[in-house]
Amino acid sequence: MTLEEVRGQDAVPESTARMQGAGKALHELLLSAQRQGCLTAGVYESAKVLNVDPDNVTFCVLAADEEDEGDIALQIHFTLIQAFCCENDIDIVRVGDVQRLAAIVGADDESGAPGDLHCILISNPNEDTWKDPALEKLSLFCEESRSFNDWVPSITLPE
Numbered sequence: 001m002t003l004e005e006v007r008g009q010d011a012v013p014e015s016t017a018r019m020q021g022a023g024k025a026l027h028e029l030l031l032s033a034q035r036q037g038c039l040t041a042g043v044y045e046s047a048k049v050l051n052v053d054p055d056n057v058t059f060c061v062l063a064a065d066e067e068d069e070g071d072i073a074l075q076i077h078f079t080l081i082q083a084f085c086c087e088n089d090i091d092i093v094r095v096g097d098v099q100r101l102a103a104i105v106g107a108d109d110e111s112g113a114p115g116d117l118h119c120i121l122i123s124n125p126n127e128d129t130w131k132d133p134a135l136e137k138l139s140l141f142c143e144e145s146r147s148f149n150d151w152v153p154s155i156t157l158p159e
Contacts, residue, residue, distance in 0.1 A: 059121070
């Protein structure tokens with residue numbers, strides 16, 4: 001038995017509970033940020049915000065379904081956004097269900113189809129630091145993940 005196998009056996013219940021807590025916290029954070037008007041959705045819109053005011057961005061969500069994994073242009077954008085977020089100390093997570101994300105934030109275009117939700121940024125609603133319990137939980141989750149060399153952890157959103 002290898003060290004990875006031993007670690008994997010011990011960490012499964014803890015990591016499942018940790019992942020569920022992070023998913024619930026992300027759900028709460030997205031709803032709260034949307035209510036306060038500090039949510040930016042879309043790869044290009046997010047890139048603009050990161051370019052203009054990176055100090056105001058507190059959290060980043062990258063979302064891709066299985067069919068998006070083959071989209072080279074999207075993966076290049078993700079790599080650049082991840083690098084920028086790491087360089088500017090912005091916590092970042094990945095979500096594998098764009099449709100579930102659309103159900104939470106309700107971002108539809110005029111035709112009723114979900115808008116671009118591949119990248120979502122959460123910004124401070126004002127000049128003061130935003131104190132949100134869900135944001136604090138997710139920041140701790142990201143910090144713990146980095147201690148395991150998981151720089152962009154994946155989160156599963158609750159049903």
